[in-house]
Amino acid sequence: MADSSKPKEEHVHDVFQQIAPNYDRMNNIISFNRHKAWRKFAMRKMAVSPGDSAIDLCCGTCDWTLSLAEASKNGPITGLDFSQAMLDVGRRKIAVDPYGDQITLIQGNAMELPFADNSFDYATIGFGLRNVPDLVQVLKEMRRVVKPGGMVVCLEVSKPTAQPFKGLYYFYFDRILPVFGKVFAKSYEQYKWLPESLKPFPGRKELAQTFRDVGLKQVEDYPLTGGVAALHIGIKEK
Ligand SMILES: C[S@@+](CC[C@H](N)C(=O)[O-])C[C@H]1O[C@@H](n2cnc3c(N)ncnc32)[C@H](O)[C@@H]1O
Incomplete structure (x- = not known):
C-alpha cells in the first residue's frame, strides 16, 4: 500500500508502481476521457514539424510520447519516467505503434535530466509537474535541455475559479474520484493522492509566472474544461 508519510518522491514512485496496470483505463474514467482532447489541444498549439x-x-504509459512521435514523423522522441511499471505499459504500446521506432524510453528522474544542454526542440510534461518534489527545478531542467527557440510545455490538472463549477469540481475531485479508484482499480489510497497533490500546486496564473521566473519567454497559459486542467507553454530565448 502507498504510504503518504514517506518523502514525496518515494510516495509518488510507490503510487505509480502500484496503479500502472490500471492507469490508462482509470485515466479515461476519472477524466471522462477529457485527457485525450487536452492533449490534442496541446499538440495543435505546439505545431510540431516533421523531424x-x-x-x-514523466511519460508514464507514453500517450503523449506517441502523439509526439506521430507528429514529428521521423524525429527522435525520448520518454523519461522513474516508474519501471509505467514504462513497461508504455513499452508494450510503443511495440505495436507505427511510430514506435522513433521512441527511446529512459528510466530516470525529471529532477536531474541525463541530457546535454540544448538537446531537444520540445520538452513536455503531462500530469507530472504536480508530482515532482521541486517544480522549479524540473522547469529549469526542461529549459536547460531545449534548444534556443525550443518550447517547454506543461499539461496539468489545475484549479477552476468560477462558482458553482468550482464547488462541484472539488466535491468530485476530493470525494468521488478516490471512490472511483477504489471501485474500478481497488486503489483508494493511491487515487487519494491526486486531490492531495493538487492542493499545494500553483494555480494557472501563478504557474505562468513560474515559467517566466525560470527564464522562459512568450509564456502562454490556457484553461481547459472550465479550468479543470491547464496548458502552459514557454519558449527558450534564442
Ligand atoms: C499522472 S502520470 C502521467 C503520465 C503521462 N504523462 C500521462 O499524461 O498520462 C505521472 C507520471 O510521472 C512520473 N513521475 C513522477 N515523479 C517523477 C520524477 N521525479 N521523475 C520521473 N518521473 C516521475 C510517474 O512515475 C508517473 O508515470
Whole structure:
C-alpha cells in the first residue's frame, strides 16, 4: 500500500508502481476521457514539424510520447519516467505503434535530466509537474535541455475559479474520484493522492509566472474544461 508519510518522491514512485496496470483505463474514467482532447489541444498549439525532436518527461504509459512521435514523423522522441511499471505499459504500446521506432524510453528522474544542454526542440510534461518534489527545478531542467527557440510545455490538472463549477469540481475531485479508484482499480489510497497533490500546486496564473521566473519567454497559459486542467507553454530565448 502507498504510504503518504514517506518523502514525496518515494510516495509518488510507490503510487505509480502500484496503479500502472490500471492507469490508462482509470485515466479515461476519472477524466471522462477529457485527457485525450487536452492533449490534442496541446499538440495543435505546439505545431510540431516533421523531424523535430522531443523529450517527454514523466511519460508514464507514453500517450503523449506517441502523439509526439506521430507528429514529428521521423524525429527522435525520448520518454523519461522513474516508474519501471509505467514504462513497461508504455513499452508494450510503443511495440505495436507505427511510430514506435522513433521512441527511446529512459528510466530516470525529471529532477536531474541525463541530457546535454540544448538537446531537444520540445520538452513536455503531462500530469507530472504536480508530482515532482521541486517544480522549479524540473522547469529549469526542461529549459536547460531545449534548444534556443525550443518550447517547454506543461499539461496539468489545475484549479477552476468560477462558482458553482468550482464547488462541484472539488466535491468530485476530493470525494468521488478516490471512490472511483477504489471501485474500478481497488486503489483508494493511491487515487487519494491526486486531490492531495493538487492542493499545494500553483494555480494557472501563478504557474505562468513560474515559467517566466525560470527564464522562459512568450509564456502562454490556457484553461481547459472550465479550468479543470491547464496548458502552459514557454519558449527558450534564442
Ligand atoms: C499522472 S502520470 C502521467 C503520465 C503521462 N504523462 C500521462 O499524461 O498520462 C505521472 C507520471 O510521472 C512520473 N513521475 C513522477 N515523479 C517523477 C520524477 N521525479 N521523475 C520521473 N518521473 C516521475 C510517474 O512515475 C508517473 O508515470
